Structure formats: structure tokens, C-alpha cells
Amino acid sequence: MSAELKQNSSLSAEQRARLKALMRGASGGAKQQVIPPREDSAAPAPLSPAQRRLWILSSLDPANTAYNLASLFRLTGKLDEDALQAAVSAMEQRHEMLRTVFSENEEGEPRQQILPRAGKVLYTRDLRASLEEDSMSREERIRQVVLEEANVAFDLRNGPLWRISLIRVADDNALLLINVHHIAFDGWSLGVFVREFFGYYGEAKRKGGPRVTPLPVQYADYSIWNNRRIEAGLGAEQKRFWCDYLEGIPALLDLPRDRARPEQSSGAGSIRQLIMSYEKFQRLCELGRQEGATPFNVFMSLFTLLLYRYTGQTDIVLGSPVSGREVEESQALIGVLANTLPIRTQLQADSTFREVLRQARASALDAFAHADLSFDAIVEAVRPERVAGANPVF
DSSP states (O other), rough: OHHHHHHHHTTTHHHHHHHHHHHHHTOOOSSSSSOOOOTTTSOOOOOOHHHHHHHHHHHHOOOTTTTTTEEEEEESSSHHHHHHHHHHHHHHOOGGGGGEEEEEEEEEEEEEEEEEEOOOEHHHHOOOHHHOOOSHHHHHHHHHHHHHHTTTOOOOTTTTTEEEEEEEEEEEEEEEEEEGGGGOHHHHHHHHHHHHHHHHHHHHHHHSSSSOOSSSSOHHHHHHHHHHHHTTTTTHHHHHHHHTTTOOOOOOOOOOSSOOOSSSSOOOOOOOOOOOOHHHHHHHHHHHHHHTHHHHHHHHHHHHHHHHHOOSSSEEEEEEEOOOOOOGGGGGGHHHHOOEEEEEEEEEEETTTHHEEEEEEHHHHHHHHHSSOOOHHHHHHHHOOOOOSEEEES
16 A cells, blocks of 8 residues: 555645545445434435435436446256245345335325335246247347336335346246436446355255345445435535535536537437557556556546547546445445536646646545545536536536
């Protein structure tokens, strides 16, 4: 660690202290805080800031499936559907979030309510016979079914908030689609889910029933704890930081376009993938190491420069997701803890790439050190100029 910190001698003392804290977190250390279990586990719990935003979006458009998080896995060999159901039951027993629904109280305030059971979650689609008879190709038919299952809308008021689709394509070959609404799930949750679910499935196949170990705290405990921190004034210092950090940002990144920007974003679009050789990736990583920067810093700097070339704008703010799981008890939870941070880079026309990289690294360290404030709270504090159809801040 000391050698890496020496590489960062250009950072201020405060930034070096933040880097030390971040490096401790990256090596497995977590903030020494404790999430206490709630006093009444049967009482409705408040929504976290991230859940509140997703609740509002879902209330405006209940049929929207843009916030479905679907992951596809291939299962080969002899399939045990009873063991799959046992794994489903074990997961809902261990994680309250998988049997949670949402409603509003008499004051119109949204609340999460934990149910005894999630309801029907496992669905089977058997395509073995139809794949031989269908007029479309095998791959097209499978893709069609996968998309159908991935785009099933979730009812946040009645649940369940997750769905597992077993798609049988041969006697010894099946696809398993795990689909969860974002209000109950994030990217980190997927790792927790996959590790535990397939572990329970293996136990059920071997022993007839998985052993479920209770979690010390649940997502509702985290939500109550986090809301109390905010009410106690956690956000005051952070709001001051973000107001200073984002002061004077442009209202819009004016990318060249071949049609008018819509007043309301539809989410329709496409993904472009660029493949980089391993050798080039290694050279970029080495350049980062010379500057004490991570691959994230390097590629963020490259993307910032690309946007500069397209727009000519020198003040560019990018959005980056962060896990939000610095507290140890949160790392085993299924739920939405992820946050989005704006990271600002202000370019000079004659800047070298190394200078851009140094600034991007320092700016990211500042942003990550103030990651406790939700993105919605950042927007509310900064009150940026809003443009119809465009994301605020970044």
C-alpha cells in the first residue's frame, strides 16, 4: 500500500487519506458501523431513497419493464425441478426482500411490507416438442421465449418481485432466467443470489433439503438505519460538497444528432460494442499504474476525451454506479443499495492525456468519498437547470 501511495504524491493530504480508506474497502475491509435489527419485524418499513425513486417511476408507468433485471443461465445434465423449488423456498426464507410488497399508508407515504411467503415464483416453459415443429428457427424461438419471460411486468403492490423461468430445450439442456425488479435487486445482489441459489440447489439434490442460515439483519433494517442517518443530518456536509463540486455544470452535453431530442426519453436504443485487444488493454493499465490510477480512471478519461471531441465542451460530468455496501452487514443482503455518482472533469484545450487522467483520478476520489448521499438527494441539493428528455446533472 505504501508504494502505491507514494505514486500518488501529487494528491493532497486529504485525498491521500481518502485513497487509503478506499483501498482498505477494496481489500475487503468495511466501515466499522453496525446496522441494528429493527425493533418490530412485523411493522411496515420505510423505503430507502433508491427504492423511493423506483416506486415513483413504477407508479407513473406500472407496465414499464425497463427496471427488470434479468440474467440467463444454462443448465446441463439431469435436471431436478423439486430441488429447484427447494432452492426458491430457501431463498425467500433467507431474504425478506424476496417476499416484500409495497403500498401506501393513510398519509400516502410508501411502505414495504414483508409477507410470510412470496407466492408462485418458479415457472416452466417446455419447448422440447415445439422446437421441432415450429416454423421459425430453433434459436429464434428460444430467443423469443426468453424475451417474453424477461419482459413480464412486476406488480409491486401484490408481488412477487421476482420470477424464475425454467425453459426446457432438451432432455439434458435447459435455460434458467432469473428476473427481479430493480426495487428489490441490484448488480451486487445478483452475485449474492447466484451463489446462494445454486448452493441450495446442490444441497437439495444431494441431501433432500437445503439448510438455511438466518441473516443477522435484513434489507428493511438497512432501510430504517439509512433513513435515520439521513434524518440525523448525515447529508448536510455531503450536500455542501456536491453543491460546490457541481457548481456551474452545463445543463446539457450537446452531442451531435440526426434528429430532435424527444421531450420524454423512451429508453429505446441500441448498444455498440468495441472489442479491445488484450495487449492494448495491458498497455493502458500500465499507463494508469504509472500515474497511480485504476483502469476505471483510464477508461473514464478516454470516454471523457471522446465526448469532448464530439461536443467541443470542456466541462463534462459522467455518472458512475457504486455498490453502496461499505458496511459489513450490507454485503450479504439482497436489495437495491447501489447509488449513482456524478464525476466531473474540466478539460483544458492543451491538456495532455496524463494531465486529464490525474484530474479524473482526483475528481473520482472526491466523489467516492461523498458517496453516502443518494443521487436524487444530490439533484435536489444542486438544483441544476433541467432539460426535457435529458438526465439531470450528467
